[in-house]
Amino acid sequence: MLFEQKVNLGVGAAYRTSEGKPWVLPVVRAAEKALANDDTLNKEYLPVLGMEAFSNAATRMLLVRTAQLLFKAESGHVLAFGVQTLSGTGALRVGAEFLARILGKTVFYYSNPTWENHKLVFKNGQFLEAENTVIGRQDPRFRPRGVPRGSQKCPEGAVIILHACAHNPTGCDPTEDQWKQIAEVIREKKLFPFFDSAYQGFASGDLIRDASAVRYFVQEGFELFCAQSFAKNFGLYNERTGNLTVVSNNRAGCCSKVTDYSDHQRNVFKPSEPWRKDRPRMCDNIRTMSSRIIEMRTKLREALENLQTPGDWSHITKQIGMFSYTGLNEIQSLNMVKKHHVYMLRSGRISMCGLTPSNVDYVAKAIYETVTT
Ligand code: PMP
Numbered sequence: 162m163l164f165e166q167k168v169n170l171g172v173g174a175a176y177r178t179s180e181g182k183p184w185v186l187p188v189v190r191a192a193e194k195a196l197a198n199d200d201t202l203n204k205e206y207l208p209v210l211g212m213e214a215f216s217n218a219a220t221r222m223l224l225v226r227t228a229q230l231l232f233k234a235e236s237g238h239v240l241a242f243g244v245q246t247l248s249g250t251g252a253l254r255v256g257a258e259f260l261a262r263i264l265g266k267t268v269f270y271y272s273n274p275t276w277e278n279h280k281l282v283f284k285n286g287q288f289l290e291a292e293n294t295v296i297g298r299q300d301p302r303f304r305p306r307g308v309p310r311g312s313q314k315c316p317e318g319a320v321i322i323l324h325a326c327a328h329n330p331t332g333c334d335p336t337e338d339q340w341k342q343i344a345e346v347i348r349e350k351k352l353f354p355f356f357d358s359a360y361q362g363f364a365s366g367d368l369i370r371d372a373s374a375v376r377y378f379v380q381e382g383f384e385l386f387c388a389q390s391f392a393k394n395f396g397l398y399n400e401r402t403g404n405l406t407v408v409s410n411n412r413a414g415c416c417s418k419v420t421d422y423s424d425h426q427r428n429v430f431k432p433s434e435p436w437r438k439d440r441p442r443m444c445d446n447i448r449t450m451s452s453r454i455i456e457m458r459t460k461l462r463e464a465l466e467n468l469q470t471p472g473d474w475s476h477i478t479k480q481i482g483m484f485s486y487t488g489l490n491e492i493q494s495l496n497m498v499k500k501h502h503v504y505m506l507r508s509g510r511i512s513m514c515g516l517t518p519s520n521v522d523y524v525a526k527a528i529y530e531t532v533t534t
Contacts, residue, residue, distance in 0.1 A: 180517070189397070216245050220243040246404060325361065325387065327364035356387040359392070388405055458485070461516060500527075
């Protein structure tokens with residue numbers, strides 16, 4: 162029997178409009194039309210590292226002004242560039258395999274919990290696993306605890322996966338101070354930071370703000386990789402559009418090893434090159450998505466508080482990005498699915514994209530009934 166009020170807040174959820182429909186960004190539609198009408202384009206093979214214009218733009222979108230810093234630092238030589246990849250997952254895989262095979266890395270650290278595919282992707286990329294002791298377990302109120310003492314256990318030279326923003330699955334990002342502490346530990350233990358940026362702009366509505374942790378590490382002189390996904394911020398879920406940004410602080414470092422494997426030496430940044438003039442439209446489209454999600458967070462918290470649902474629900478609006486840890490335990494989450502047809506993970510994680518003005522009150526009521534019975 163079809164349950165009319167069922168709500169899907171589970172896995173695989175892409176952005177949905179207030180009407181619960183998939184959304185093609187107007188800026189993407191316009192670009193597709195322009196491409197379809199451009200008879201000068203062809204389907205020739207690309208260089209080994211992919212389409213340079215694309216990976217340059219992606220790298221610039223991540224690093225913004227720090228790109229100029231890198232450019233100036235080496236008198237004309239740029240120590241950062243992009244590699245076109247199959248979405249964010251492809252960037253993680255290519256980066257992991259390079260670090261394992263070419264640089265001989267064997268151990269990677271990850272936050273607990275983390276995006277469920279991190280372990281699989283890195284292990285298939287020839288890594289051994291290790292739990293993250295740099296950013297500790299989230300505490301019961303879903304605030305990152307900063308840097309626990311256990312971080313001293315990290316072996317020197319290991320790789321550490323860091324969520325650039327909108328930590329998946331908790332929605333809890335380190336504060337600026339906590340990022341500084343994390344950077345200190347990483348420097349002290351000579352770890353290799355591998356950022357995963359799957360939500361740039363999608364989290365706060367501001368492309369620059371959502372990449373501030375990555376830029377902080379670049380400014381501090383770290384070598385790093387950053388996997389970029391354009392699934393969420395450009396709505397290109399099925400196109401598998403991604404980039405691996407490589408930042409080196411040393412011409413003989415990892416950068417030169419990557420370029421050994423390419424068919425040309427890249428100088429990607431042209432610091433004087435302005436952003437394309439369609440960027441404001443792109444930012445408008447991103448803000449449309451992020452503000453709808455932020456509004457749903459506010460509405461869900463309000464509805465829970467109006468019902469006087471036992472507990473503190475402030476974490477719903479403190480968290481950021483696509484996912485939220487509700488705080489429901491496994492039994493309660495299963496009750497939400499079985500009794501109320503609100504589909505969500507056993508861990509209590511929900512995708513905010515599935516919430517709409519017409520189902521948020523129903524979901525709040527289901528949570529209320531679940532925690533009070
Ligand atoms: N990293 C994180 C943290 C993610 O949440 C996702 C997508 N859910 C990805 C990477 C990979 O995304 P994709 O391969 O679809 O670009």
